[in-house]
Amino acid sequence: MGRRTPLYQQHFALGARTVDFGGWDMPVHYGSQIEEHHRVRRDAGMFDVSHMCVIDVHGKSARAFLARLLANDVGKLRQAGKALYSCLLDESGGVIDDLIVYLMHDHFFRIVVNAGTRDGDLAWMRARASEWDLALDILERSDLAMIAVQGPEARAKVAALLPEVERSSVLAQEAFFGRECASTSGSRWFVARTGYTGEDGFEVMLPDREAADLWQALLAAGVAPCGLGARDTLRLEAGMNLYGNDMDRTRNPLESGLAWTVAFEPAERDFVGRGALENIRKQGGPPLKLVGLVLEDRGVLRSHQKVVVPGVDAVQVGGEVTSGTFSPTLERSIGFARVPRAASTSQTFASPCRQAAVRA
Secondary structure, three states: OOEOOOOHHHHHHOOOEEEEEOOEEEEEEOOOHHHHHHHHHHOOEEEEOOOOEEEEEEOOOHHHHHHHHEOOOHHHOOOOOEEEEEEEEOOOOOEEEEEEEEEEEOOEEEEEEOHHHHHHHHHHHHHHHHHOOOOOEEEEOOOEEEEEEEOOOHHHHHHOOOOHHHHHHHHOOOOOEEEEEEOOOOOEEEEEOOOOOOOOEEEEEEEHHHHHHHHHHHHHOOOEEOOHHHHHHHHHHOOOOOEOOOEOOOOOHHHOOOHHHOOOOOOOOOOOOHHHHHHHHHOOOOOEEEEEEEEOOOOOOOOOOEOEOOOOOHHHHOOEEEEEEEEOOOOEEEEEEEEEOOOOOOOEEEOOOOEEEEEO
């Protein structure tokens, strides 16, 4: 038996099919993965993401610590609540994890990391703080649950469950911002306009003891429960990477479609992995790149399928699908593949028995 979130009994009562995900018993669907996908695209769906790890970093050195720790620049975070997506790198430029960091207020940042990497991430952060002799509190918030509510109607349905005094401010909240607000129970929730579906919506962090009540209230408001299956098809349609598939510690962000998350300016900021990435840039960039695939024929793209690029020896260079699935919105198979840098971004590649056209 794996670890269970505070909402496990809610999933069980709804007849969810559960699977092991990063050591957690998580719902993969509640009957129809495709219907759950469509509910998010057309109305509102919710996901239990309490398996993800919330880490609070406190201390006068918190900003300097994260400026050195992360590939993206927390110097961009100047307004309370502002969020930043970044990779956490090792010295060779390999991706330890991808994460979101929020500026809560001066000397206080909140970080959300992946479930399967939580222990390694915490150990890495604490080791770096000790190595750099920084006085910080790095606290895993195991007392919090997190529910992602996504879709065109998601924000309105969440706001309707908050005290009236909070609704207008929450609805006016800009994308990639979060804010603490009062709940009807009197506790403080952190409501962030972020997500992993390509749709609008909120990710709500709240005391774990209140998660079931919020889940039931959202159900009553017509928000559909959705599992990991729909979350994967939604994120892939939106072009979002999955840690462990599209990047990991053996890959750097420059060959994983994540160069935009690396802040090389200001030049004096010396973050972990910078030297390795600078060397790759000096060599003209990485030999491989991540591209999007759309399967022109029937079938489904799957991870680790080989992709043969015309005119390039893919056996030596390594053309391979990293993520693949059936897209309910496009009604065809889509995926990511890592292919040689010289490959055109609008050519046809050959996969084992199919033809897959690249979409940049």
